[in-house]
Amino acid sequence: MNVDYIKKSDNISVARDCFDAALSVDCGQSFRWKKVGENEICGIAFGKSLRFVQNEETVTFLGVSDEEFVEIWVPYFDLNRDYSAICERLKADAYLGKAVEEFRGIRILRQDSWEAICSFIISQNNNIPRIKGIIDRLCETLGNPIDGGFSFPSAEKIAQSGIDSLAPLRAGFRAKYIIDAAEKIASGEVDLQKIALAPLDEGRDELIKIKGVGEKVAQCSLLYGFGKVDAFPVDVWVKRIMAELYPDGLPECANGVRGIAQQYLFHWYRIHSK
């Protein structure tokens, strides 16, 4: 399956069918996107800054070449996956059906592996505004300046810089975990390429070698950083969802895409419990 898109001057537009970019970048998967206008959002991923606008019908990527769109943003927004078919399948379950109906455009963001690991280490026992602040300061402190912000610093750069360089982040007890992750990944002791190719359980076993990475952070990394859509992060919210709605486990229709199901349920449940 290949995405259809329309190119006009420097902009690329994609139909909103099963694609809500604004919601996807703001439902707890990524922490690097900011609203800059009514329907306008900016962010940085894979060392590229992006500004996009969306209306009822389309998402428009501003100032993006065909190459950049195809190589970076199509995989990032998971645009070659048939979410329409997945959503249909998830409707076999009543709660998933409601979640999918209400938040149909959510996509699982295929983020940089290292950025996802590091971001979800930072997320532990923390709240979203503060997670964003710590990550912003990490990028400002050790990332490279890009048009409109800073790139996410590499594991090598963080490992070389050492824990004292993380003081400005005010990350608390997480700073030592960030360093351990950076060191193990920079040295190859934890091999991201191998995890990308390995079955879920093997990837998970590799990731939890990092201090500060437990079951939940490992599953988030696999889901958002390796595109493993069957990874299943269980945080406090999903724990509540499982206890209340699925005491016998997720329904069968979620098999193979449990991470996607999780994302719809997570967002749906949080919205309705506020």
Added chain:
DNA sequence: CGCCAGGCTTCTA
């Protein structure tokens, strides 16, 4: 002041 935030490590029995 206390409680909580997309948890994890360490200590204890």
Added chain:
DNA sequence: TAGAAGCATGGC
């Protein structure tokens, strides 16, 4: 192997 304390920081 299960359960609880401790962890840094900031918003409420």
